[in-house]
Amino acid sequence: MPIISASNITKKFNSFTAVNSVSLQVEKGEIFGLLGPNGAGKTTFISMLVTMKRPSSGRAEVNGFDVSSDPRGVRKSIGIVFQDQALDEELTAYENLDLHAALYSVPRNEREIRIMEVLKMVELDSRRDDQVKTFSGGMRRRLEIARGLIHYPKVLFLDEPTLGLDPQTRKHIWEYINKLRREHNVTVFLTTHYMEEADTLCDRIAIIDHGKIIMMDTPSGLKDSLGGDTLLLECSSPRKLCSTLKGQECIIDSKPHNGKLTLRLDNGEKKIPMIMQKARDAGVAVSSVSLHKPTLDDVFLHYTGRTIREENISSAESFRMHARARRRMR
Amino acid sequence: MNQEFIAIYFLWKREIIRFLRSKSRIIGSIGMPFFFLVMLGFGIGGIVSLEGGGSYLDFVAPGILGMVLLFGSVFSGAIVIIDKQFGFLKETLVAPVRRESIVLGKALGGASTAVIQGMLMIFVMAILGVSIPLHTIPLLFAVMFLVSIAFVSLGISLASIMEDMHGFQLIVNFLIFPMFLFSGAIFPLDSVPEILQYLSYIDPLTYGVDAMRIVLMGTARFSLALDLGVLVAFLAVTTSLAAYLFRRIEN
Numbered sequence: 001m002p003i004i005s006a007s008n009i010t011k012k013f014n015s016f017t018a019v020n021s022v023s024l025q026v027e028k029g030e031i032f033g034l035l036g037p038n039g040a041g042k043t044t045f046i047s048m049l050v051t052m053k054r055p056s057s058g059r060a061e062v063n064g065f066d067v068s069s070d071p072r073g074v075r076k077s078i079g080i081v082f083q084d085q086a087l088d089e090e091l092t093a094y095e096n097l098d099l100h101a102a103l104y105s106v107p108r109n110e111r112e113i114r115i116m117e118v119l120k121m122v123e124l125d126s127r128r129d130d131q132v133k134t135f136s137g138g139m140r141r142r143l144e145i146a147r148g149l150i151h152y153p154k155v156l157f158l159d160e161p162t163l164g165l166d167p168q169t170r171k172h173i174w175e176y177i178n179k180l181r182r183e184h185n186v187t188v189f190l191t192t193h194y195m196e197e198a199d200t201l202c203d204r205i206a207i208i209d210h211g212k213i214i215m216m217d218t219p220s221g222l223k224d225s226l227g228g229d230t231l232l233l234e235c236s237s238p239r240k241l242c243s244t245l246k247g248q249e250c251i252i253d254s255k256p257h258n259g260k261l262t263l264r265l266d267n268g269e270k271k272i273p274m275i276m277q278k279a280r281d282a283g284v285a286v287s288s289v290s291l292h293k294p295t296l297d298d299v300f301l302h303y304t305g306r307t308i309r310e311e312n313i314s315s316a317e318s319f320r321m322h323a324r325a326r327r328r329m330r
Numbered sequence: 331m332n333q334e335f336i337a338i339y340f341l342w343k344r345e346i347i348r349f350l351r352s353k354s355r356i357i358g359s360i361g362m363p364f365f366f367l368v369m370l371g372f373g374i375g376g377i378v379s380l381e382g383g384g385s386y387l388d389f390v391a392p393g394i395l396g397m398v399l400l401f402g403s404v405f406s407g408a409i410v411i412i413d414k415q416f417g418f419l420k421e422t423l424v425a426p427v428r429r430e431s432i433v434l435g436k437a438l439g440g441a442s443t444a445v446i447q448g449m450l451m452i453f454v455m456a457i458l459g460v461s462i463p464l465h466t467i468p469l470l471f472a473v474m475f476l477v478s479i480a481f482v483s484l485g486i487s488l489a490s491i492m493e494d495m496h497g498f499q500l501i502v503n504f505l506i507f508p509m510f511l512f513s514g515a516i517f518p519l520d521s522v523p524e525i526l527q528y529l530s531y532i533d534p535l536t537y538g539v540d541a542m543r544i545v546l547m548g549t550a551r552f553s554l555a556l557d558l559g560v561l562v563a564f565l566a567v568t569t570s571l572a573a574y575l576f577r578r579i580e581n
Contacts, residue, residue, distance in 0.1 A: 050424060052423070075425065077427045082417065085416070086415050086420045087417075090348045095347065098340070102337060103427050104426060105333050219525040
């Protein structure tokens, strides 16, 4: 039985449809990613799953509880890390976690044990009695992830968990998320617009654009759907090489053009020696070879006709990042 | 049920920790009332005499106490706006806790901090020579708490429907400050024009100041029963309003 299941869930704001009839299921123990540009409806969708917004139509269940009719059941089953910081900066790390544990009915005699456990996990145990306002952006993020785990949730929701963090901190946070699943079998549902994040972290990805799910598969499945790798050969006679390679089953498509030959094929790196051998046999001199594996960028471009990067620095995001930077300086 | 009490207690504790950690807020909260007290008590007190005797300093002291509670409480309610801006409000709103419990925790916490400010002011007053009979202290604290929790709830109600502190400043200038002035905190209302008297009747702080004056000086304009009755009614209105408006905050 899936731990998250949404069927035809829709959210309208007046005439604007933010989420348009989305259906998806997430299995227990999965790391599931919702990938899309800003404004695609990711946060709205997650807000409905965590009972912060009511769906306009459709149904969703989390851990067996209906998000509309039993929000309390859902809230008890989940941990949330919001896109924007939601810590009390005047309180210490310990006090923030203690308050959270109390709000989520963690028994009194277990509170301290669990707080230390999660603080150790995100390597903040040495800072437990420092006020959050002295923490860096990455530390705050880690503290929020720790907080989301104190009440042992069945599902952890992460809305853009690494937005605005430097690459090193980002990798660090990916490690924590992987560790979570490994050691606690927590199901993770995250949104992101970072391709690399979706690719390396998620078991499955749903690509969302304009409120609709466009594709849903494993990262490699999505990339394979584009039909193989691209091999670019610079050679003395592209036409001759092209006809030599005709009849090779592994080659899906080939196109010669001024001094170059473009091939589409599966497992390109394994075919290079064979192609070089054929070229030598045919007397074609190859001066360079480059292999391009499809990325999620290509997948996104293929299905939406746009690159996700074009949308990356929207005004909303740059505003948000400025606000964060300002907060951090205080 | 037990779970809700724990949530209320922890939210109360949070307000207390934040208050005690902010030295500037503690000093600032009694700064202006202190200057009012000194200016009026010793400045004007030297040139006016009250009908029926008694020093003006003793007369104005309960008024200044009302000022401390009024401003302290309303600003504690404003913490809802700060929580909105810093994102912390979300953390409490999605917790498996009733919204009413969140409001109650905040209101009790805010009221406690206002009463602490009031206690500091009483201490300052005693040093300045205001007569504060020790046996009146328990009843005085009870009235102070009643006034505070009612005004914190008013602050929470206002903060629930506001997006930033700028709007709140407007409320302070056009609602809170007039409430202080019309309450009879700094002058006896018997001798003012009738229109101002009517304004003072609809000002809830009037009854708070009057009650504290009765407790400290033995007598004032109304009876203690009337004062407490009005305050309890006002409390019922503001807490219901706070619970209603807070529940309507969009996540």
